[in-house]
Amino acid sequence: MFVLCGDRTRDLCVVANFSTTAPNRSIACIPSTSPFQIVTSIPRVLQDASALQLEAALLQQKLISLEKMVQDVEEQTGNSIESLQRIDQLKSRLENAASALREADKWAALAGGLEDLLEAGVPTGGSELQQLAERVAAMTASLEVLSEAPDYESKRLQLETLYNRLEAAITSPLIEALTQMDAARTSVYVSLLTGMSRHVSACRCWRRAAAARLAATWRRLDAHSVPALTNLLANEANKQVDWLTNVLKTETPLAELIRLYTDLLLSLEPPPTKVASASLKLCSTPEEGIILLTDLRSDIDEFISCIRTIIDAPRQNKEPILSATLREFGRAAYAPLRELLPTYTELQTQLLLAHLSDPQLKQEDLLEISRALLSVAERCDGWVSAAYGKAKKIAGVAAYPYYLPAVDNFITALSNLISSHSRHIETAFLSSVSLGRGAGVLSAAFPAAQVLEAAASALLDAAAASHARESGDEEPKNPHILADLPTLLLENESRQRLAALRAEPYPSTAALRRTKEQLRGLARAVLRHPVDVQLDKIPQLPVWNNNDALSTDLPDFALSPQEYITEIGQYLMTLPQHLEMHLSEKQAPWQFLSEVCTHTCEVYAEKILNIRNMDALGTKRCLTDIVYLSSVVEDLGSSITPALKNLEKSLRAATPSQAE
Numbered sequence: 001m002f003v004l005c006g007d008r009t010r011d012l013c014v015v016a017n018f019s020t021t022a023p024n025r026s027i028a029c030i031p032s033t034s035p036f037q038i039v040t041s042i043p044r045v046l047q048d049a050s051a052l053q054l055e056a057a058l059l060q061q062k063l064i065s066l067e068k069m070v071q072d073v074e075e076q077t078g079n080s081i082e083s084l085q086r087i088d089q090l091k092s093r094l095e096n097a098a099s100a101l102r103e104a105d106k107w108a109a110l111a112g113g114l115e116d117l118l119e120a121g122v123p124t125g126g127s128e129l130q131q132l133a134e135r136v137a138a139m140t141a142s143l144e145v146l147s148e149a150p151d152y153e154s155k156r157l158q159l160e161t162l163y164n165r166l167e168a169a170i171t172s173p174l175i176e177a178l179t180q181m182d183a184a185r186t187s188v189y190v191s192l193l194t195g196m197s198r199h200v201s202a203c204r205c206w207r208r209a210a211a212a213r214l215a216a217t218w219r220r221l222d223a224h225s226v227p228a229l230t231n232l233l234a235n236e237a238n239k240q241v242d243w244l245t246n247v248l249k250t251e252t253p254l255a256e257l258i259r260l261y262t263d264l265l266l267s268l269e270p271p272p273t274k275v276a277s278a279s280l281k282l283c284s285t286p287e288e289g290i291i292l293l294t295d296l297r298s299d300i301d302e303f304i305s306c307i308r309t310i311i312d313a314p315r316q317n318k319e320p321i322l323s324a325t326l327r328e329f330g331r332a333a334y335a336p337l338r339e340l341l342p343t344y345t346e347l348q349t350q351l352l353l354a355h356l357s358d359p360q361l362k363q364e365d366l367l368e369i370s371r372a373l374l375s376v377a378e379r380c381d382g383w384v385s386a387a388y389g390k391a392k393k394i395a396g397v398a399a400y401p402y403y404l405p406a407v408d409n410f411i412t413a414l415s416n417l418i419s420s421h422s423r424h425i426e427t428a429f430l431s432s433v434s435l436g437r438g439a440g441v442l443s444a445a446f447p448a449a450q451v452l453e454a455a456a457s458a459l460l461d462a463a464a465a466s467h468a469r470e471s472g473d474e475e476p477k478n479p480h481i482l483a484d485l486p487t488l489l490l491e492n493e494s495r496q497r498l499a500a501l502r503a504e505p506y507p508s509t510a511a512l513r514r515t516k517e518q519l520r521g522l523a524r525a526v527l528r529h530p531v532d533v534q535l536d537k538i539p540q541l542p543v544w545n546n547n548d549a550l551s552t553d554l555p556d557f558a559l560s561p562q563e564y565i566t567e568i569g570q571y572l573m574t575l576p577q578h579l580e581m582h583l584s585e586k587q588a589p590w591q592f593l594s595e596v597c598t599h600t601c602e603v604y605a606e607k608i609l610n611i612r613n614m615d616a617l618g619t620k621r622c623l624t625d626i627v628y629l630s631s632v633v634e635d636l637g638s639s640i641t642p643a644l645k646n647l648e649k650s651l652r653a654a655t656p657s658q659a660e
Helices: 006-019 035-120 126-148 152-179 183-195 199-219 226-246 253-267 272-281 286-312 323-333 335-357 366-378 380-434 445-471 485-489 492-503 509-535 549-553 563-582 589-609 616-635 642-654
Strands: none
Touching: 152 183, 152 199, 183 199, 199 226, 199 253, 226 253, 226 272, 226 286, 253 286, 253 323, 272 286, 272 335, 286 323, 286 335, 286 380, 323 335, 323 485, 335 380, 335 485, 366 380, 366 445, 380 445, 380 485, 380 492, 380 509, 445 492, 445 509, 445 563, 485 492, 509 563, 509 589, 563 589, 563 616, 589 616, 589 642, 616 642
């Protein structure tokens, strides 16, 4: 750093101007200052520069000294702040100690006063109780202040003991006030318990008092019934919620109400389940029992609806209720119905089996009994549908595990009647055969078996229609917990099997289907019997061999069908007319005709093949019989079987005259 002034400045300017002048500048422009003057001025400049350097060094030392002084001041200031902080902490400790001493004295006085009060007896006056509540609140606050005291734990235990004694002393008068619905007294006691941080005890006392009062009201009723109980509880619900909210100041009034009603329903004397069971025993008919169960479901539903209305009512703070709490309440409410559902199975079974007491089913005539069974089977769908509708009114889809056994018992009973009558028909058929009486389409066994098969088919159709209707009845998706009847009415195992149970067909239909097939076979056997009798004669007929040699040369037109085949033909030709008398509009005669014709051709071919010896004339006669049978079968709209056709070709090939 250089500070120049006066002549020195002027000389330096000259030097600077000289050094910065452009090279092409004219030499004539150089200042007129003499070189001597310039040379003599340089030492003075250097001397001044040295002086300036010394001054700069001194200034730097002063700055370093000043910086050190600032650091010292900052260090002293930091120490002062730390000292102030220590002083402040010490002051706070002293103040806390003083406050603790004051609070300790205050707490000791309050504890001693409370001890004396407990020894003398808890007051019952409203103002005295209010003062006691304030004292209790003060003791609780005082103990919080003493949380850092060395003897805090002993004081806490002492206060806990005093609170236990005080709670025990005020429990009885609190329950009395709750029982009498005395809001003023109850509020003071609640304040006491709240001051002791024991609001849960207040709710517990409320439950005891409310349960005792409602149980006493239930016992005093002239006539116990589930409707009377549900009306009692429904009418009390809103009042209890108001008390819980405004007097007990609880934050969970709905949950408290649900717990109260759950415990109450499970502890009432006489129990609602026994009351409902006794009412059911007084029913004189199954119809009355079904109506009682339906009314029982309706009464419980109304009660549940009332509780749901209270739960869903708009409130400032929406209170969540645990699903488990609601589920326990729902199962307690539906307990009477749940216990009586097995009885429903018995009642519904009796109702359905009563339809089998028709006098028409006790006749002697085979055909009339079959017709009566057919009439019953055709009406089964309506009866089962009505039964399912009643079951749903009683328990919704949860009734299915109890409804199914009743329906299955009915179908099994009717199936047993059909099977038993089938055996009677078969016995009558075999008896007539053994006595040599005519059988077939004109016998009593065929129409009886045919109508009975139709009855079995009608019953199977009714069972299939009912099952399709029931399995297609969908359950509500995601129902409210208090509307989930399978959960509320069924045990876990039954509830888990409910879907599979509804998907499975009725167990009794398997046996009924076998009975139907047996009846079908019996009807066909009766219908084919005249044909079978004639066909059985074929292997033993003497016309197949040992014929006169002269008769062999007889022309074909000289031969006529033999008696056995004409008997068969005549029987087959009369079948359409006779079948129409016994078949319903849904059944076509050609189905039976086709079956009988096919059976005749197949068995006929087998019987011919069983002939051990057949001469030429016997072969001609056999071919004549085959031609006759073929014409009869074709006239009935059918055709001979391939086996019989092949047999005819073989016989013709074996006969020389026919071959030519």
